[in-house]
Amino acid sequence: MPQPLSKDNAQLPSAALPPAMAEIHSKSVDELLKEMNRLPLFMTTLDDTDGEGGENPGLEAMKALAYEGSRVEVAENFRQQGNECARAKQWQDAKEFYDKAIDSLKAPQKRKEDEPEAVEYEVDEETDAKKEKVIEEAAYVNRALCHLEKKNYRSCIQDCASTLRLNPSNVKAFYRSSTACLALDKLPEATDACTRGLALDSANASLKLLSSKITARQTYLDSVAKVRREREEKAASEKSTLNLALRSRGIQTQSTEKAPDLEDAAVKLSDSLDPSSTLSFPAILLYPIHSQSDFVKAFSEKEKIAQHLEYIFPLPWDLSNEYTVDGVDAYMETTVRGLIKVGKKMSLGKILGSGKVEVVDGLVKINIVPKEKAAGWIEEFKKRNVK
Template sequence: MAQASSQNGPTQASADLPPAMAEIKSSSVDQIFAEMNRMPLFMTTLDETDGEGGENIALEALKALAYEGTRYEIAENFRQQGNECAREKQWNDAKEFYSKAIAALKAPPKEPDPEDEIEEGVRVMEIGDEPELDEEEERRKEAGVEEACYVNRALCNLEKKNYRSSIQDCASTLRLNPSNIKAFYRSGIACLALDKLPEATDACTRGLSLDPENVSLKSLQTKIASRKTYLEGVEKARREREEKAASERATLGLALKARNIKTRTTEQAPDLEDASIKLENPLDPSSTLTFPVILLYPQHSQSDFVKAFSEFDTISQHLEYIFPLPWDTNHEYGVEGVEVYMETLTGGLMKVGKKIKLFKILGSGKCDVTDGLVRMNVVPKAHAEQFIATRKLQSGN
């Protein structure tokens, strides 16, 4: 009897996948990518494990190759990797490779392998062994790599704005080769960035003495000269400001002395912001003086601040626009209904006339201006005796 065939056609036999392929087929896409990332050829991020917390053998073997060979070969390998990173402007990685190259050059030479020696101490030459190195030629090549790594690391530090480190790398370069133009140029740029203009000028001058037509050094020389001119202008303006301020202070002191107005400072000076004792003409001691004045209302713990109280003003002139006070619900404060008191040099109180000009009050010699501020107590007449008694009790007078 004939066997019936399926509607979909005859069934085809499928071959089994190799074990490795079967394992991949059973893995997710993420698992496959993670496994590939542990292979040095496919790495996109550094994974130093085997996926289970162990050592990545392939990666460790690859890293070990970087330290195979002579010191020059190891350093040259790192230098080339540094150059590749620098071309991509990967300054951190480039700097790291140059540093590794320098470290490799400073490492002590490898000790001979005991297996390569016989009992008499004569090295056995095997097939494939390299001939002995020309030590002088090797030192020359090492010096060339070291010079290149220092001057290139100076560039990395320059790009990262590590200016002092860049200057140090340039100095190391020039100790190896006093004629390295790049070292002079990069040192000059770093010194200019730090406003170390004499050093920048020196580096530029030395470089141009070796290569007078160097365009980069000529451009740097122009920038240094421009910066020097700018800083000299800034310094000149600063000196002029200081000289002017000193002259104004001296003129103000002369004006106060001529009016017999005494001043003093304390350790608890208040912040008056831009308010201060000023002359209308800062360089003319005979011009009008103005004072910051604080009007205190001790009975109510309130105050008013007058930033510029002219020496020719009277207290009444200011009270007329300040009154009525918004918080004076009992209407106790009026120009004619208050008295004004100031503290004397001895710590007591003196009553001052509301219609007397300020320069006469301050020039009486009985009071002073403390911390650049004139203090006046404004008290309702009905409370004057109580205020005086309280102040006497507080001062002990």
């Protein structure tokens, strides 16, 4: 009789392990879990090796089972697995199963190695062909759903087209294709697919809702296009009016490839659509002898240089007090790259309309030089500009 176990037993008796399990006794828990993870039924991560870089026979056997049976059976098996993943919203896995279903239908039927070359049984090819077409249609339209959920809209449209080649009356294909086209703002195509779907099923709630979304999107895009068109038309009209205002005043302009960034400063009319309204120009007052400058964002054609100098002077860096309204002269470059002295009490409009100077890249440049140093500066200017 076996002795009953008691708390006082120093060591509990244990039965010997079967020979096939003897190796387990010496392994740690982590080693056992790693070993189990290579068994298909216990896998938590995919490991298609034997742990040493070779094939995993168990997994390869499981893979081979997926292709057992006729082409119809194999494809239907993959389709059903795809459906299960789709119901769980596992879109990538579902897509891969639908890929396999489609591929298996396109692959030639393979004969088993142990199957004789001639097997005497009847095959209803017409019935199998119909089944294959049904499975292929379902795989394509369901794969289109996977693409739609993953925002692969162009692939969704392609799969819907493949579906409709198999069955021109597949409403789901029209719905999913229309949804993908809407996401891509291909509204004519979205409208066409939705209309065709409703022609097949006029009571389809999803298609009706989709139709209203397409209409709303088209209305929005039309309004955006109208605003953009009106803005472009206004800008063109304003540009034309500005050019007319400049020509009528005899003001010459020129553009170069290296125009400065003036941000929002620009040549403007006080009324952008009235060429007779007051013109203003961005202007830079240069102090070339001291390599300094001041920027005037809007210099009216009616204003004089002296008016701006009055509030700009005294200059913070002019320690010698050389720059006073009466103690400086103003110079501008001519159209032939010479210099012309301009009156400080002459309006900017008259200076620019003289035909001797021009506005380059929308910016008026005026050099301010102390009278006592003007002659020397002019000589230096001429030397730098000798061709």
